[in-house]
Amino acid sequence: MGLRFLVVEGNTRDARQTHRETYGLMPSESYAAVLQGIAPDSVCDLAFPADEGANLPDAAGLESYDGVVLTGSHLNIYDRTPDILRQIDLMRAIYASGTPSFGSCWGLQVAAVAAEGDVRPNPSGREVGFARRLVPTQAGQGHPMLAGRPAAYDAPAIHLDMVTAPPAGCTILASNAVSFVQAAEITAGGGTFWGVQYHPEFSLGELAVILGRRTGILVGEGFCRTAEEAAAYVADLKALEAQPDRLDLAWRHGLDQEVLDPERRTREIRNFITHRVRPEKSARGRA
Template sequence: MAESETPEARHERRESVGRSSGETYLDILGKLAPGAACDRIKPVDADAALPSGMSLAGFDAVFLTGSPLHLYEETAETRRTVAFMRSVFASGTPAFGSCAGLQVATVAAGGTVRANRRGFEAAFARRITPTEAGRAHPLLAGRPATYDAPAIHTDEVEVLPPGAMLLAGNRVTTVQAAEIRFDGGVFWGVQYHPEIGLDEVAGAMRRQADGLVKAGLARGKEDVEAYASQVDALHREPTRRDLAWRLGLDQQITDERLRLAELRNFIGALTRLGREGLLAGDR
């Protein structure tokens, strides 16, 4: 589990929802792959290191979390994170990432990232539509013709790396899901957040309330709080049809099993094909 949040963002997220992005991933992986041994590292930190005696090639998979990093900015943190992802590709260990994880893999493999041209995509990515390739790809198995997913991001993939496969997009963000192959490795990723629950969506909105107001998505922080409170309420009572109707959500988000589709599919592919099968491009 590669957590690319900065220490400051890690602290802010824990203050907001009680866990960092990496801790959320570890909790979800514990549900999807009970008994699996998971290690968490922080490639954004200057003192980040793998567990003693371990190499990236010794892992079955690498998962990349979301992050507030802007990959088009040249900083020590972005350099360390991109270098780590290049090492993952070179190791041949299959990887999965959400939100900034997709952006990190894109830049590491030669693509580009930019600020969202169509504005802030906040709370939920709406009407995500698989491409023809995406409809046949195991990453999106079980997803309907269009679906919504938790999402909050101000950056997007501008150009995918050479040879990458676009799997899904929507009106706001062209690249919502992709497969990237580079330097002997394979990465499956999404721009949205299948790993986070509605409580974390509400927390993200509150943390980024100023940005939502600045983007014109809310008149003031009180509007953000009113929306976040409804999302929180639906988290506590996911079968409340009135709240789901008010928020325009269906079971693709309110049902955890359906929301976790991409993570479950990636782990299932590892189990079914093994890393060699994924690297060979079997479908």
Template structure:
């Protein structure tokens, strides 16, 4: 039975907005995915952005750590950011295996000497398209089972622009050279994706609605109403009307790597499988 610490990257205000939009925090969403993939896993939540967060005294009680996404920016260097950088560093120095998506990747890269900032090629809102593995990524266990190219849920404007020394860049796409990465630091290791394999389609839709101002400012939509209409269609991809979902998938060019939850969550499943093997040993 695995024991995981799940660090919610959002500050208190952003967690509140996320709960209002989706009914649960990002950490709770991650835990639901983890338990579906590895039944029996125990998950403890922590919110390291909060000054009064009850951080664990040590990390030996956990087999691994997961960092969720966040609305924060590493480059701002606020106390809410530095507390999470400190937790990531402590987890890696303690030899913990870590998985993270989006924000988690940016924090891990920062700790290990890389650079995270606004992507000069622009943001990705909705899906990261045409992700392809690097030569190293083709045989890396994080991406085991992925096809030659795939799409994935994504919501970000910042990204890792410069990998840390010794990191293994595993995948990229035309918008971003680092979509998946392995980072070694201290005795710990980190696997992560800039995209969001944990997001169900209705949750992705809710997050797009929360980002409506950013989407309009980026020129992706004329107004908040257009964002809401797009988000409704994304939510409809996973709806009960199979015919309508099929038509929406055709309209948006969405394939099984997004529609099938098992395929969409593949990187998380691969991390948990590696973790289980390590624990059994």
């Protein structure tokens, strides 16, 4: 029998609708497509805890899933608005269910706060486009989530906030010069979460669409000098998505197969399915 995933969308209704209008899919739909590309036998349900009155699974419902995946979000978790508090509460329920869970960017931040850690704006500023020179820690070098990753690698990323105080049950698995918590395992409340601060689920095309909506940030924060320069960067990413063998563009932007090869770019998600979801489904006799 196939795998059953719950994909938890971190965005509000307006934000995910904007993403669908510009990319064709909501972030949760895009993430579900990645999961189904890796595990074609899987079925994905979507949850929208940012929405007031959202129909969210209870403890028994969470236990019926083989895996839970949390997307990124435009929200800032330290604002603690009702749409954020509902997501923290849901993450605590996910821990309590014991269901294997994984998250990208916002997903890692929610998991950290739900386990009594803290998240704040990064004093080093925003990481945008790609997280560079990600290096596994000693714990990460032997951890199955990073199996197959080299001694240093890049990954799609866009975030200002970071985990500033890891919770008690956190093992940091990868770091770089921008953030010391780039990948982590968190154990809390009876469950274990794997997560990354970057976005292994993003194709270059999806990343290009997101950056195309953030010209003001790219120029205002000094990543690009002009709007035209930002547009050229976005165009290069779209061209690489269409032609990943464009050596000229890969060289210009310092990208290698860890980013350009979809199988290698999604390594952490593949490892989550291989090392956590499938074995625990079998061990727990899920139906």
